[in-house]
Structures are given as structure tokens and as C-alpha cells.
Amino acid sequence: MSANESISDDLLARYVAGTTTPDEQAQVKAWLAQSTDHAQELARFERVWEASTQVGPPAMEVDVEAAWSKVNKRIAAKNEQVEPKVLPLRKSSFAAWRVAASVLVVLGLGWLGYRWMTPIEKAEIAVVKTQKNTLEQTLPDGTKVFLNENSTLTAAADFNEETRTVTLKGEAYFDVKRDETRPFIINANGTEVRVLGTSFNVKAYDNHVRVAVTSGKVQFSTPKQKVVLVKDEAAATSEADTIIKLPALNFNEMAYRTRVFVFEKTNLSDVVASLREGYHADIRLGSRRLENCLLTARFEKESLDTTLSVIAETLNLRVVRRGNSILLDGSGCE
Structure with missing residues (x-):
């Protein structure tokens, strides 16, 4: 039985590359359990995938469309020639980092959920932290936050009361649940980002803070200056706590x-x-x-x-x- 009869090449490719979601990983594992032939098919596909990434001698003239075609043809050609052989899977370093951090993330989320679901003293706070991994987290108000690597999000003890205040060190994308009675406030390296409900990215690994807005309206301020950003606008801090609007949003x-x-x-x-x-x-x-x-x-x-x-x-x-x-x-x- 071939893989194409019950599972797509695209899913197998992303499984080998380490970019599948947990649901997709479960789908591949269930497919593997159906037959020993499937393990051989996956091993052959991995050899094809690895072989397809070896770039040959330069061509005289190649454009992007031709390059895509050439890569796809190599995958198809190797798929017909390589003999089945069970090989250990080698996933990308991006996936390896996520696996290495899984224990930390699980423990962190468990503690975070406990702190936000039980009464806490005013002096206490809740923290989400990443290292060599990214992480998506839903806050108690329904706001979704996607943290980049080496980032920390700290929620104030009175979060969800008069304001929804968090502190960010690192980088994160926010999809804020709209609530006109409680503004969402992000403190990031001496700057403040204030919104009611919108989507935007904040990069604050150091004192050079950047904000990029993908929907809605954002108020971005330092102790000396305040600007309003709307969809497809971006700005960054410079010397002396000033803010400069950037010429274009870099997605x-x-x-x-x-x-x-x-x-x-x-x-x-x-x-x-x-x-x-x-x-x-x-x-x-x-x-x-x-x-x-x-x-x-x-x-x-x-x-x-x-x-x-x-x-x-x-x-x-x-x-x-x-x-x-x-x-x-x-x-x-x-």
C-alpha cells in the first residue's frame, strides 16, 4: 500500500521536516500503525526529502518559478528510484528546539493556569517564558499571545480588573480581545502600548522597541512622546525616548x-x-x-x-x- 492512497505527500514532507501540528503528528502516527509497509514508505520519503535538498551545480539562467519546478522534479524522480529502507527520522533544528523545551513549557503552562484560575495575593504575578521555542498562550480575557523565542510575558496581579496590564521582554504577537471598559496595556522596556482590541506585534529585546499593527488602532508611547498607529503602520523608538514611524510594515x-x-x-x-x-x-x-x-x-x-x-x-x-x-x-x- 503506498502513502499516496491514504496520506498526502505534503503531510509526510512536513512531518519529516518537523513542521507538523500535534494533530497532524497523530494522523501520521496512526497511519504508520496501520501497516509495516507504511514505515518503509515513510523511510523512503525521508531519503527522497534529504536527497532533494542537495543542490547541484549552478545553472546558467534560472528564475524562481523554474527553481520551484526543479526542486519538485527532483523529489518526484528520487521517489521512483530509491529503494525502501527503514531509517531513523531526523527533524529540523527548529522542531528539536521545541521538543527540548516541551517539559519547561508544560510545567510553565500548568503553573500559569493554576495561578490564573485561583485567588492570588496582590503582590503575586503570573509568568510565561520561552527559551529556544515559540509558544501560543490564551490569556484569561480571551486575548491570544504568540511569544517568540527568549521572551517573557508577565501579567499583573490585578489583571482583568480595571485594566489588563502585562509586561513584555522579548517579542510577541498580540490578538487582543476587545473590551472598551478595560484597556489592554503592554509595558515593554520603558515604553507603553495601549489598545482596546486589535492585532499587532511588539519587539522589545532591548531599548530599541518596535511596534507593527496588522489590524485596528494602537497607542505607542514613551515618557516624552505618544503616537497612534493604525493597520499596516509601524514605529520604533530611537534616541532620547523619541518614536519614529517606519516607512512600511515589514511582514x-x-x-x-x-x-x-x-x-x-x-x-x-x-x-x-x-x-x-x-x-x-x-x-x-x-x-x-x-x-x-x-x-x-x-x-x-x-x-x-x-x-x-x-x-x-x-x-x-x-x-x-x-x-x-x-x-x-x-x-x-x-
């Missing part, structure tokens, strides 16, 4: 949550920076002559290997792995 900054990257004649140095933050991977360029190569492409919930393979095919580059680092190298695009 790639939120790819750690969406796993969607959109590049429009973007310098390769900026592409690599976006991928590094979005995939939490150490990606570098082999030389400075590659920095100004331009890329126009869209990647939506693709694995890191697939994304890098398409970029390499498009710009005639090689993907070189050195330990935990990934290098994009080649002769350049001049």
Missing part, C-alpha cells in the same frame, strides 16, 4: 509566527536576516559580493530546506552545511 518580521516570507526585489542580505529570525537558524552568506543579489519570491509554511533549495536554484548558489550553521555560497549574481 517578514512576523514570520516567526506566520512562517510566511514575501520578498520583492529584496537584497539577499535582508533575505538571510529574515530567514534567520523566522526559522531560528544560523544562516549566513559565503561572501559580501552576494549581499546585493536581488530575490523576488514567496514562501508560505515551507520547510527551511525547501526554502533554501529554491533560493539556491534561483540565484545559482550552493547550500553548504557546517555543523549547526548553513552557508549560502556561490560566484555571485553580477
Whole structure:
């Protein structure tokens, strides 16, 4: 029995790449339990997947559409040639970080739920913290928060009373439940973000705080200045507690949550920076002559290997792995 008769190649690809949801993982495991042939099929698919990420010699002229086609053809060709063999699964480093942090996350969520569901003293607070992982959390008021890695969200002891106040260190995307009687307030490294109900991203790993709004209206303030941001607007703090509105909203900054990257004649140095933050991977360029190569492409919930393979095919580059680092190298695009 082949995998295609009962499970999609897309789901198997994301399972091998380590980007499946818990429900999808359960679906694959149930499929594996149906027959020993399925384990062999999955092992063969993993060999095909790994083989497909090995980029060959540069072509003379390749665009993004041709690069996608070439990567897909390699997967199909290898699928017909590789003999079935049971191999251990090797998931991406992004998934490995999530597994490594699972115990911490489970314990943290259990404690957080207990603190928010039972009476607490005014002096006490509730904390959600991430390390080498991301985490989505629903607050008691119905607000959804998606924390990036190395971030901490602290809720005030009187949360859900007159105001809904939290403190953020790191980065998080907020989808705030609207409540006109209780404003939602985020304190982040000397700044304040105040809303009634909207969606936005706050990046506050240091004193350079950035706010990007995807819906509704946000009030962003420092001790010296206050600005109002609406949908598709962004701003950041600068010297002397001032706020500067940015020329355009960069949705790639939120790819750690969406796993969607959109590049429009973007310098390769900026592409690599976006991928590094979005995939939490150490990606570098082999030389400075590659920095100004331009890329126009869209990647939506693709694995890191697939994304890098398409970029390499498009710009005639090689993907070189050195330990935990990934290098994009080649002769350049001049």
C-alpha cells in the first residue's frame, strides 16, 4: 500500500521536516500503525526529502518559478528510484528546539493556569517564558499571545480588573480581545502600548522597541512622546525616548509566527536576516559580493530546506552545511 492512497505527500514532507501540528503528528502516527509497509514508505520519503535538498551545480539562467519546478522534479524522480529502507527520522533544528523545551513549557503552562484560575495575593504575578521555542498562550480575557523565542510575558496581579496590564521582554504577537471598559496595556522596556482590541506585534529585546499593527488602532508611547498607529503602520523608538514611524510594515518580521516570507526585489542580505529570525537558524552568506543579489519570491509554511533549495536554484548558489550553521555560497549574481 503506498502513502499516496491514504496520506498526502505534503503531510509526510512536513512531518519529516518537523513542521507538523500535534494533530497532524497523530494522523501520521496512526497511519504508520496501520501497516509495516507504511514505515518503509515513510523511510523512503525521508531519503527522497534529504536527497532533494542537495543542490547541484549552478545553472546558467534560472528564475524562481523554474527553481520551484526543479526542486519538485527532483523529489518526484528520487521517489521512483530509491529503494525502501527503514531509517531513523531526523527533524529540523527548529522542531528539536521545541521538543527540548516541551517539559519547561508544560510545567510553565500548568503553573500559569493554576495561578490564573485561583485567588492570588496582590503582590503575586503570573509568568510565561520561552527559551529556544515559540509558544501560543490564551490569556484569561480571551486575548491570544504568540511569544517568540527568549521572551517573557508577565501579567499583573490585578489583571482583568480595571485594566489588563502585562509586561513584555522579548517579542510577541498580540490578538487582543476587545473590551472598551478595560484597556489592554503592554509595558515593554520603558515604553507603553495601549489598545482596546486589535492585532499587532511588539519587539522589545532591548531599548530599541518596535511596534507593527496588522489590524485596528494602537497607542505607542514613551515618557516624552505618544503616537497612534493604525493597520499596516509601524514605529520604533530611537534616541532620547523619541518614536519614529517606519516607512512600511515589514511582514517578514512576523514570520516567526506566520512562517510566511514575501520578498520583492529584496537584497539577499535582508533575505538571510529574515530567514534567520523566522526559522531560528544560523544562516549566513559565503561572501559580501552576494549581499546585493536581488530575490523576488514567496514562501508560505515551507520547510527551511525547501526554502533554501529554491533560493539556491534561483540565484545559482550552493547550500553548504557546517555543523549547526548553513552557508549560502556561490560566484555571485553580477
